[in-house]
Amino acid sequence: MSQPYAEVIGDPIAQSKSPVIHGFWLEKLGLPGRYDRAHVTAEGLTGYLAGRRSDPDWRGCNVTMPHKQAVIPLLDRLDPLAARIGAVNTIVPEEGGLVGYNTDAPGFLEPLQPLLAQTHYFRMARVLGTGGAARAIIAALADAGMVIVLSGRNVEKARALLDELDPKGEHHVAPLDHFADATDFAFDDRTSCLDLVVNATALGMTGQPPLVFDISHAPPGSVFYDIVTSPLETPFLKLARGSGFATVDGLSMLIGQADHAFRRFFGATPPRGEADAELRSRLLA
Template sequence: MKSKIPYAEVIGDPISQSKSPLIHKFWLEKLEIEADYRACHVKPEALEAYVDSRRADELWRGCNVTLPHKLAILNHVSDPGQIRDNIGAMNTVARTEDGELFGTNTDAGGFFSPLAELNLAGADVIVIGAGGAARAVLFALSRIKVGQVTILNRNVLKASALLAHFGLKGQALEHESNLPSAGLLVNASALGMEGQDELDIDLAPLPDDALVYDLVYAPLRTKLLRQAEARGLETIDGLAMLIGQAALAFEIFFDAAPPVEHDDELRKLLIG
């Protein structure tokens, strides 16, 4: 039976691992908003048909976009915030009252939210990966004027191009290269995620006051974070960015701010 209430979705391939439905449903319930949020498995070849079908659905409020669609979705919706030029990847699509679909990116804000109180100006940073999530990370780093940025990626030319695109000084190295010293290390790749290869790196070059931030949230305690904890380094897990970007998207979809006073309860739900 077709839903008679407003709804939003998260799309990807695969999609069963997504925790977005848990997050948005939790907030909808707390705020007593009569709406729904669901996961929708969309294969790459079906992306255009999916977008067309939702454009005609007046109950559809939008969707979060995860792998592998963050780049491809740029070709199917309008881009009023010039996300294509600024970040180069979209993770959120919404529908206006007149049926127009537009995209934006809440990943950059979600990534930065747990770092907002830190002074990272001038700090050297290592970023692992050069995909859609890495683009959001690099965009955020370019806005807080960090120091040298090293990108580790299998495709060094792609990583070098991203440094130039975001106006960042640094270097691109092959994925297996030894780490330089840096105050912040960010894993913006899928390595370490359930069903993917492990991220196997030596953290010895990092100083004792370095911060390790893994965007992977399934599993939550990744091998990278366990290694960092064993060294006594500060860590941030993938739920921080996941909840942060979801909060921005929730406001777009449902025109209401998430109830942050329940964040501890939400985190326990996601871990459980």
């Protein structure tokens, strides 16, 4: 007997944790359906989507690297946020066509919502990295009223990204190695301010060199956020926590973006709150 299903596509794909997340929620809600992995190469992307269009059981897919931009010309419509970001991580069949969404942006912001709900005199985010993951993060932070300092190896690329994603914002750029050396900068009173330091690079990921960041660049009360999920406790987060700063790990964004996708795939609200602790245990098993 057929059942509704969704999946995640990418190349490679074996490392994806999305099937565990969506499978956990389907199980908890007692919903019929499944969530799979599908290894799709660049050459096979067009054929994959063409085949899924005619499958009545297919509820959509999440899209991971390297396809988040390549899928765009193959879709019938883009959600406005996905069009602005220029990247799609969720595809859903709607009204006879394929619609592209970006759930990375709201997923990134989800663990920050208690802070963002507060009133601040000033909000600043130091975002380290100018790759594909940074696009959704920049758009999300700009919409949350953050002044962004975008840091990358190529400052021209950083400036172009800011100008593309938030052309009216008063943002700044800095070379990535600027944050590697200590600073004696005297931060002003950060009371009633919100400061973030975000690792949007793959540095610190298993098999990659660590991100070099000197803690003196973090204003008092900063929140450190690392989107890397393997390992979950990166050197970047260890440094921050050891210095007394609050931290947010990569599973927070991963679960947050999956929440938005699950609602579109299966038409149900995933169990969150206390259930997140059990889900994290499964993801780390």
